[in-house]
Amino acid sequence: MNSKIIINSSVAFIVASLLEMTLHEAGHFSAAFLLGYHPVLHHNYVAYGEIPQRDHIITAMAGPLVSLCIGILFHILLNAGKLRGMNALVALYFSIFGYIGFLGYVMIAPFFSYGDTGYVLNALGCPMWMMVVLALIAVIVFYFLSKTWAIHFIGLMNKQTATDFQQRKRFIYSVVLFPLFIGIAITTLLNLPVPTTLSLIAPLTSPYVILWAFGAYLRKEGNYFDEKQQIASKIYVNWIFIFLVVVIVNRLLVAGFQA
DSSP states (O other), rough: OOOHHHHHHHHHHHHHHHHHHHHHHHHHHHHHTTOOOOOEOOOOEEEOOOHHHHHHHHHHHHHHHHHEEEHHHHHHHTTTTTOOOOOOOHHHHHHHHHHHHHHHHHHHTTOOOSSSSHHHHHHHTTOOHHHHHHHHHHHHHHHHHHHHHHHHHTTSSSSHHHSHHHOOOOOOOIIIIIIHHHHHHHHHTTTSSSSSTTHHHHHHHHHGGGTTTTTHHHHHHOOOOTTTOOOTTTTOOOHHHHHHHHHHHHTTTTSSSOO
């Protein structure tokens, strides 16, 4: 395994996960603020007290919509094919966690009525069968998305690595598998304290969607490659600095920020 790739990918995973979560919560926070309330932004939730159902629906849906926008935006940037190395990897994880922040809530809506999408669908009177159908659609979309992520993980390799199965396997283990376990462990710890069980379940389980098309990472052909294989060439100190700043902001938000 390549230690530089593992470190770089773990940093990208954690930075993207924490920042996406903060922006997701900022969506709730901004919606409540614009509706005239005085919300308090925390690291993984927003407190705004008792509000009318209409305003609660708007506020609850704002977070997942921000996440969806993040997923689509970074997906578009990746498809443009101009990003390489660490920048491409961070953008890829941002896109993944953006989609998780929207589709993940749709998937769990039948089981958690207090989650963002679960609350909205229940408040709108959506029947259980429809929530189950939406959850199944989210699973299918996730599967096809994970196959498109394969192209971008492969795009981090040079052609020599991509065409040699053993080299490709070691690369994929270093850029996907080991950082996944490292990232889950650290982001779960940084989610503490949690207001609900769901706030702990999400970082522990949702990133595993990255593995849904793991076979494609090992075999799928890529249309472009990073011939310098930048992600394996050095440890990106600037991104480690960004990682430290993001962790500090995360810890400061535990106490809350009030508008």
